[in-house]
Amino acid sequence: MPRAIGDTIEAAVRQIQDRSGLSTIKTWIETDIAGRFVGTEVLGAIASSTHFLADVTVLNFNVTYEIGYAIGLEKPLVLVRNAAIQDAGPTIGEVGVFDTLGYRTYENSSDLSAIFRAIPEAKPIRLPPAELNRKAPVYVTDAKFKTDPATRIIARVKKARLGFRSFDPNEQPRLSGPDAIRQVAQSFGILVHFVPNTVADARVHNLRSAFLAGLSHGMGRVTLLLQNGDEPVPIDYRDLVVAFYHPDQIDESVAEFATRVTEAFQVSVESPVRVPRNLLEKVNLGASSAENELRDLAEYYLEINAYQRALRGDVRVVVGRKGSGKSAIFHRVRDRIRSAKGNIVLDLKPEGYKLLKFKEDVLRLMTSGTLEHTVTAFWEYLLLLEICYKILEKDRVPHTRDPRLFEPYRSLAGAYDSDLYVGEGDFSERLSVLLERIGSEFKAKYGSDAHVRLSEGQLTELLYVHDVRALREQVERYLQLKDSLWLLFDNIDKGWPAHGIQGEDLVIIRALLEATRKIERQLERHEVACRTLVFLRNDVYELLVQQTPDRARTRRSPWTGRMRIFCVSCSGAVSSLMGSTRIKRSRTSGARWR
Structure with missing residues (x-):
């Protein structure tokens, strides 16, 4: 905090004390007692106070955490900002949070003392009427940049x-x-990941995380605060954080956190939900992301024609702008299909950033002919492995009870060797391991030479660890005992800029569509029903069409049945749940196709 702000606050407090004789206003400096833990003293002072005032002129971890803590305790809160101080570091607008909570401005100690005198009129921020979310009991802060620790945390959860x-x-x-x-009020547990200061966007991310951490502790939720190494959490609150120096420590911390969440889940008593006081409190427009509302999506989702066509398998590519409801269709189709025990559903989200290093280290060094052939072979191999993984996961118990499945299951498990790729439990990690292996072997064999042309034998040696032919035969044999196979892909273009999409990016998508088509044809020969749904942003799709030769489109025919989604802002769906009316916007309120 700049010294000018601290001096102004102290001067304002002295003015109040001199004029009114009040001695009940305390500043954080008065809690800085030698030999005592500062963080504990400050939090204790907040808990015992009747009101809490915080200066948000310059945002830092301590103040942001303490504001969240005070709100969690439902303390009357006053936020102030010194208008005379120039913004330094992340602004309130960049971080969010405080611009919607509101704050008062001051320029000098007289202005601030006037705000002090009005503090008794402040009211607490009432926690919203919210049921504990038993289907998704944990709330997690994800990082903007998907580093290895960030990916591993999500994978372990x-x-x-x-x-x-x-x-x-x-x-x-x-x-x-x-x-x-x-979100915190609905949760049994909160997992917050603080990223190192060297990561871009670290200050904004860590301030948001500090606010959520304070809220969680104030509301008494099960909380896990993770940071990579010894930063960025200041020493005042270091004891609240679990530092990790090796990926295995993430696994241990998340496992212990999961145990505590499960215990809280089991011993919790459903407290009565506060009755909304007015019409606005009854209105719920839903979350901005379908992924955060899977619990309620089925209750208000409007099954329009676009969804029905996707469910019937009439389309292969679902196209729509960001926020138009593609992910909602993805989740509803997935849930509907996999509810039938005889179906195998592969729901993958190979987010684009995972392929960035692979593109930079390998794909840019290949000739155009080798490039597309390599990426198609990569997708075909990856899909084959993931189909095996899904079958073995889904029928781990059922195969022991069904004589038809027992022997084919054991044969498939034997063909699916336990190499490094197989050993990882989450798709993001498995994809990272596979890409890392391919990239390392490519650089070891071909270095940084440009325009590398690979023969079929060299490509097989580079990509494959398994006996692909034997593995494919086992998969085809097993799927003949099932009703159908569905391949669903979402988020492949997540994080791609609206401008600057490169040729290699489009090759990745075009090769994916070609690989799924090849798998469909192979399975059709064995009378196995296979359907594909790929979800793309409309700008990515338009570029894909423009840069795909007409002859290739005719020969491969990956564009048959594409569908475009549009949202109509005034459309909505109304549902009744637990006796209270909730108004939700439709996730897919309109659609058309070409």
Whole structure:
């Protein structure tokens, strides 16, 4: 905090004390007692106070965390900002949170003392009426840049079988205060990841995370605060954070967190939900991301013709702008199809950033003919492995009870060797391991030479670890005992800029469509029904069509049945749940196709 702000606050407090004789206003400096833990003293002072005033002129971890803590305790809160101080570091607009909570400005100690005198009129921010979310009991802060630790944290949460919601800055550019409060209030557990200061966007991310951490502690939720190494959390609150120096420590921390969440889940008593006081409190427009509302999506989702066509398998490519409802269709189609025990559903989200290093290290060094052939072979191999993984996961128990499945299952498990790729439990990690292996072997054999042309034998040696032919035969044999196979892809273009998409990016998508078509043809020969749905942004799709030769489109025919989604802002769906009316915007309120 700049010294000018501290001096102004102290001067304002002295003015109040001199004029009124009040001695009940305390500043944080008075809690700085030698031999005592500063963080504990400050939090204790907040808990015992009747009101809390915080200066947000210059945002830092301590103040942001303490504001969240005070809100969690439902303390009357006053936020102030010195208008005379120039912005330094992340602004309130960049971080979000505080611009929707509101604050008062001052320029000098007289202005601030006037605000002090009005403090008794301040009212607490009422926590929203919210049921604990038992289907997705955990709320996670995701990082903008998917580093290895960030990816591993999400993967371990998935592996712990914890349903979770998340704030992803790639999907939502800012976090609003009311939304943060509502999400924490619904949760049994909060997992916050603080990123090192060397990471771009670290200060904005860590300030948001500090606010959520304070909210969680104030509301008494199960909380796990993780940071990579010894930064960025200041020493005042270092004891609240679990630092990790090796990926295995992430696994241990998340496993212990999952146990505590499960315990809270089991011992929790459903407290009565506060009755909304007015019409506005009854209105719920839903989350901005379908992924955070999977619990309620089925209750209000409007099954329009676009969804029905996707469900019937009439289309292969679903196209729509960001926020138009593609992910909602993805989740509803997936849930509907996999509810039938005889179906195998591969729901993959190979986010584009995962392929960035592969593109830079390998694909840019290949000739155009080798490039497309390599990427198609890569997708075909990856899909084959993921189909095996899904079958073995889905029928791990059923095959022991069904004589038809027992022997084919064991044969498939034997063909699916336990190499490094197979050993990882989450798709993001498995994809990273596979790409890393291919990239390392390519650089070891061909270095940085440009325009590399690979023969079929060299390509096989580079990509494959398994006996692909034997593995494919086992998959085809097993799927003949099933009703159908569905291949669903979402988020492949996530994080791609609206401008600057390169030729290699389009090759990745075109090769994916070709690989799925090849798998469909192979399975059709064995009378196995296979359907594909790929979800793309409309700008990516338009570029894909423009840069695909007409002859290639005719020969491969990957564009048959494409569908475009549009949202109509005034459309909505109304549902009744637990006796209270909730108004939701339709995720896919209109559609057309070409």
